[in-house]
Amino acid sequence: MATKKRSSPPARPAGSPASAQGLLPWLGIATIVLLLDQLSKITILKLFHYGESLPVTGFFNLVLVYNKGAAFSFLAASGGWQRYLFTVIGIAAAVFIIHLLRKHPGQRMFCWALALILGGAIGNVIDRVAYGHVIDFLDVFVGNWHWPAFNLADSAICVGAVLFVVDELRRVSKK
Numbered sequence: 001m002a003t004k005k006r007s008s009p010p011a012r013p014a015g016s017p018a019s020a021q022g023l024l025p026w027l028g029i030a031t032i033v034l035l036l037d038q039l040s041k042i043t044i045l046k047l048f049h050y051g052e053s054l055p056v057t058g059f060f061n062l063v064l065v066y067n068k069g070a071a072f073s074f075l076a077a078s079g080g081w082q083r084y085l086f087t088v089i090g091i092a093a094a095v096f097i098i099h100l101l102r103k104h105p106g107q108r109m110f111c112w113a114l115a116l117i118l119g120g121a122i123g124n125v126i127d128r129v130a131y132g133h134v135i136d137f138l139d140v141f142v143g144n145w146h147w148p149a150f151n152l153a154d155s156a157i158c159v160g161a162v163l164f165v166v167d168e169l170r171r172v173s174k175k
Helices: 017-047 081-103 108-131 152-173
Strands: 053-055 060-067 134-142
Touching: 017 060, 017 081, 017 108, 017 134, 017 152, 081 108, 108 134, 108 152, 134 152
Parallel strands: none
Antiparallel strands: 053 060, 060 134
């Protein structure tokens, strides 16, 4: 995708208080996403047994399932090594996202996107480290067709990705 170089406020030294203040709101958003994700997963773990489902509407259930793979259970049946791979990828993504947030703190939509992705990525990394799998519990379906179960972290990552694309499209259209 063709990109225009991001314009940002004058560079501040990485350790300066002003740099930290620009980063704090975005880390706050990521922390809220992380806390909501982890609280929802803890609640589901306390209320449900594995595989148990509770119909909520004609198109939505709560269900406790585990995902040892990545999105849509990609590599879920690969013997366990994927836990470590996806943990490392999640940590690397978090470090890179924090770098981008520090570099572009004034670009609101871009930083919203990154903060949502960051909170979701860390939420799923915590699951992989603590449980060896990601806890999923949101089950959306139409008739007998079910979307793969997901969680709040996955939702935040998807919303962040959409915001990222919208931000990029807006930037490209301004050329």
